[in-house]
Amino acid sequence: VGRARGYRQANLVVLPADTATEFLAYCAANPAPLPVLGVSEVGSWAIPSLASDLDVRTDLPRYEIHAGATATTVDDITDAWRADLVAIALGCWFGAEGALAEAGVRLRHVELGIQGPLFRTNLPTNPVGRFSSNMVVSMRPFATDQVERVRTITGALPLSHGAPLAFDEPLQLGIANPASPDWGEPLLPEPGEQPLFFACGLTSGLALSEAGIDFYITHAPGSMLVTDHDERAAA
Amino acid sequence: VGRARGYRQANLVVLPADTATEFLAYCAANPAPLPVLGVSEVGSWAIPSLASDLDVRTDLPRYEIHAGATATTVDDITDAWRADLVAIALGCWFGAEGALAEAGVRLRHVELGIQGPLFRTNLPTNPVGRFSSNMVVSMRPFATDQVERVRTITGALPLSHGAPLAFDEPLQLGIANPASPDWGEPLLPEPGEQPLFFACGLTSGLALSEAGIDFYITHAPGSMLVTDHDERAAA
Numbered sequence: 001v002g003r004a005r006g007y008r009q010a011n012l013v014v015l016p017a018d019t020a021t022e023f024l025a026y027c028a029a030n031p032a033p034l035p036v037l038g039v040s041e042v043g044s045w046a047i048p049s050l051a052s053d054l055d056v057r058t059d060l061p062r063y064e065i066h067a068g069a070t071a072t073t074v075d076d077i078t079d080a081w082r083a084d085l086v087a088i089a090l091g092c093w094f095g096a097e098g099a100l101a102e103a104g105v106r107l108r109h110v111e112l113g114i115q116g117p118l119f120r121t122n123l124p125t126n127p128v129g130r131f132s133s134n135m136v137v138s139m140r141p142f143a144t145d146q147v148e149r150v151r152t153i154t155g156a157l158p159l160s161h162g163a164p165l166a167f168d169e170p171l172q173l174g175i176a177n178p179a180s181p182d183w184g185e186p187l188l189p190e191p192g193e194q195p196l197f198f199a200c201g202l203t204s205g206l207a208l209s210e211a212g213i214d215f216y217i218t219h220a221p222g223s224m225l226v227t228d229h230d231e232r233a234a235a
Numbered sequence: 236v237g238r239a240r241g242y243r244q245a246n247l248v249v250l251p252a253d254t255a256t257e258f259l260a261y262c263a264a265n266p267a268p269l270p271v272l273g274v275s276e277v278g279s280w281a282i283p284s285l286a287s288d289l290d291v292r293t294d295l296p297r298y299e300i301h302a303g304a305t306a307t308t309v310d311d312i313t314d315a316w317r318a319d320l321v322a323i324a325l326g327c328w329f330g331a332e333g334a335l336a337e338a339g340v341r342l343r344h345v346e347l348g349i350q351g352p353l354f355r356t357n358l359p360t361n362p363v364g365r366f367s368s369n370m371v372v373s374m375r376p377f378a379t380d381q382v383e384r385v386r387t388i389t390g391a392l393p394l395s396h397g398a399p400l401a402f403d404e405p406l407q408l409g410i411a412n413p414a415s416p417d418w419g420e421p422l423l424p425e426p427g428e429q430p431l432f433f434a435c436g437l438t439s440g441l442a443l444s445e446a447g448i449d450f451y452i453t454h455a456p457g458s459m460l461v462t463d464h465d466e467r468a469a470a
Contacts, residue, residue: 021256021321025274029284036271039260041364049264049361086256126284129276158393 006098008159008231009224010037010089011201012056012063013208014077014217017042020086026131026207027090033125033135033203035091035159037227043083050227056087062220066208073220080217092201092224093138095160095231099153102232105146109187115222116140117181118200122174123165125203130211136202137165137173139181141189150196160231164196173197183221241333243394243466244459245272245324246436247291247298248443249312249452252277255321261366261442262325268360268370268438270326270394272462278318285462291322297455301443308455315452327436327459328373330395330466334388337467340381344422350457351375352416353435357409358400360438365446371437372400372408374416376424385431395466399431408432418456 015023020039027034038050045057057078065072065080074080101107109116116138123135142150155163170178178195179186183202189195208216219225250258255274262269273285280292292313300307300315309315335342344351351373358370377385390398405413413430414421418437424430443451454460 017256021252021259021274021277024256024259024271025276025321028271028274029282036259036263039256039263039363041257041260047264049363086260128274128284156391 006231008037008227008229008233009092009094010050010227011092011204012060012217012219012225013088013090013204014056014085015088015213016082016084016215017086018084019213019216020088022129023131024088026125026128027088029126029128030203031158032162032199033201035161036088037091037159038089040087042086045081045087047087047089050089050229052228054225056225057081060219060225061223063223064218064220066213066216066218068214077217089225089227090201090204091159091161093161093198094224096154096157096198098231099157100150103149103153105150105153106143108141112187114185114187116184116187117178118183118202119173119175120182120206125207130213131207133203133207133210136182136200136206137197138184138200139170139178139187139195139197141187141193141195144192144194147194147196154198157232161199161201164198167197168194170195241466243272243462243464243468244327244329245285245462246327246439247295247452247454247460248323248325248439249291249320250323250448251317251319251450252321253319254448254451255323257364258366258443259323261360261363262323264361264363265438266393267397268434268436270396271323272326272394273324275322277321280316280322282322282324285324285464287463289460291460292316295454295460296458298458299453299455301448301451301453303449312452324460324462325436325439326394326396328396328433329459331389331392331433333466334392335385338384338388340385340388341378343376347422349420349422351419351422352413353418353437354408354410355417355441360442365448366442368438368442368445371417371435371441372432373419373435374405374413374422374430374432376422376428376430379427379429382429382431389433392467396434396436399433402432403429405430
């Protein structure tokens with residue numbers, strides 16, 4: 001899972017316009033997992049405020065096209081593009097990760113070269129229209145004496161999901177087995193470490209799937225949209 | 236101009252759904268003047284994530300209904316409501332004002348009981364579709380030795396327009412006569428004070444007006460939407 005260091009990355013969601021407004025309302029109601037970084041005009045593949053020459057149809061390495069219950073992975077969505085589609089870019093955690101690494105905070109999942117564990121929780125999101133899934137979170141272990149620094153650094157980056165959630169026990173989130181994540185790879189705290197849970201942009205994928213939206217496109221796992229923005233900017 | 240201290244207030248914009256998506260894209264491209272706090276479902280007057288029992292048709296003191304070139308001020312928009320309307324709440328500066336007052340920063344416009352001067356600048360916003368107005372800013376005078384504190388405090392509140400702009404001379408913003416604001420009341424810096432300029436939510440009104448949108452509704456000046464949220468929260 002490579003990332004372009006220094007530039008803010010984003011989750012991509014492409015939706016028909018008649019669903020996009022409702023989805024944007026859902027994002028506004030849930031800014032921790034779903035911070036909106038940019039939105040295209042209806043029918044447009046550009047989001048010039050995020051990246052001057054962006055073409056969301058071709059600039060990501062891989063996409064998932066969701067149609068009914070089927071997901072197809074492709075490396076170009078030009079043929080799937082329609083005049084009623086809207087592209088939405090949502091914040092992701094890499095900005096926080098960059099800021100933590102720069103501050104000298106140890107990130108064990110980075111040392112191990114893995115994304116780390118992601119869980120579906122029992123925390124409801126604020127429902128809007130058809131969208132009402134539970135929140136997806138990432139779990140990352142930190143040295144206990146660095147937890148306050150992690151809270152301060154990530155709290156200043158709301159577009160990267162902000163501060164960790166106010167829970168530090170997996171069971172409080174309905175996670176019965178922390179060694180068995182729903183996505184990503186297992187990574188358990190070692191002695192002297194504490195797990196922190198962060199709202200995760202994958203909440204969008206779960207919400208879209210559970211809402212029964214007929215047709216939508218997302219980035220494929222790890223194939224983020226790369227913007228022109230500095231990932232350490234607060235806004 | 237009274238305000239409900241402690242609760243985050245918002246600018247209200249009500250738009251037909253077929254325009255709302257484009258307007259939300261414009262907001263996402265311009266988060267400093269247009270931070271999106273909440274969006275209703277299509278046809279709904281509720282934004283439960285902002286205020287549990289909100290009815291945007293009746294809960295604000297006064298509204299402006301814009302139809303063609305005509306603006307009508309009313310105290311209830313129930314009769315004007317339509318099944319295709321979407322309500323959008325945008326951040327306003329009162330949260331920053333509350334945080335500054337709490338930190339003991341002198342706010343002369345508050346002492347004088349005025350809103351203070353607002354200007355149309357020569358700074359373009361990031362255009363999206365039909366929306367492309369210049370930015371509206373507020374100008375507030377602060378004691379020179381408090382400017383850094385003001386930057387720090389407001390920079391932590393992106394939903395209240397965040398830190399001041401990186402300009403401190405009116406002419407840099409195309410403001411030829413700082414004594415003659417486009418909206419609000421004049422308030423000039425005194426010796427030992429420096430003016431700071433903040434992105435202003437009134438940019439939305441200018442953008443809607445210049446875009447030639449046929450029908451939209453906004454709060455009337457000073458008659459904000461009051462949410463259930465703490466105005467000092469960063470996100």
